[in-house]
Amino acid sequence: MTHIADLRKSYERAELNEDASHADPLKQFEQWLKEAISAEVPEPNAMTLATVASNLRPSTRVVLIKGFDARGIVWYTNYDSRKGLELAGNPFAALQFHWVELERVVRIEGVVEKVSAEESNTYFHSRPLDSRIGAWASPQSQVISGRGVLIANAARYGAQFLLNPPRPPHWGGYRLKPDNWQFWQGRKSRLHDRLQYRLDAASAAGQGWIRERLAP
Structure with missing residues (x-):
């Protein structure tokens, strides 16, 4: 039986250096995301979201990116x-x-706000019908007695809304506005490439980025 501590992998696919990377982290992210999609990696749009509760306990879950821009x-x-x-x-x-x-990781930190109701409405109505009904049927994160609760809720809301369920008031979009990006590329001998972009408060309107290398 293989021991977990003995598992090893040598990262040798690519490199990431300051000269070849974009000065704008959004452009660097767009390039890497396109390459992940082109490489047909499993669920390239999946991202882990970390939040912190009022008792300072962190929690994570996987969500799907639905859009990005400046x-x-x-x-x-x-x-x-x-x-x-x-x-x-x-x-x-x-x-x-x-x-x-691709032996790559992208980390993004920042402040989160809700997107506009118009944006949420537009995206909600672009979803498949069963997903729109599911948004009504699932009291997400609440304890339920069994899967039957979800099935019954879906049937009830399906009969109520038919083909045109409205967006639930408790469902919509969030936007994280980055103030720190990190791009990690695996390299041989654990000497990985790791570039950080952080907002330069001294730049015009505080929107410039400082690019720097971090030790892996």
């Missing part, structure tokens, strides 16, 4: 879920993408 990274969820309640009390959060096959 304003930030967007995903959608139930506002009454554990993550939603934690974000209501502490809007600072972190995201992480791990593209194992």
Whole structure:
């Protein structure tokens, strides 16, 4: 039997250096995301979201990125879920993408806000019908007696809304506005490449980025 402590992998696929990377972290992220999609890695849009509760206990879960631009990274969820309640009390959060096959990690930190109702409505109505009904049927993060509760809720809301369920008031989008990015590329001998981008408060409007290398 192989012991976990003995598992090893040598990372040798690529490199990441200052000269070849983008000065804008959003462009660097867009390039890496496109490469992850092109490489057909499993669920390249999956990201781990970390939040912290009022008792200072952190929690993580996997969500799916649904959009990104200069304003930030967007995903959608139930506002009454554990993550939603934690974000209501502490809007600072972190995201992480791990593209194992490419030996790459992207970490993003910043403050989170809800997207506009118009954005949430537009995305909600683009979803498949069963997903829209599911947003009504699942009291996310709450204790339920069994799967039958979800099935019964889905049937009830399906009969009520038919083909046009409205967006639930407790469901919508969040946007994380980054103030720190880190890009990690696995390298041989554990001498990995790790570039950090942090906001330069002294730049015009505080929107410039300082790019620097961190020890792995």
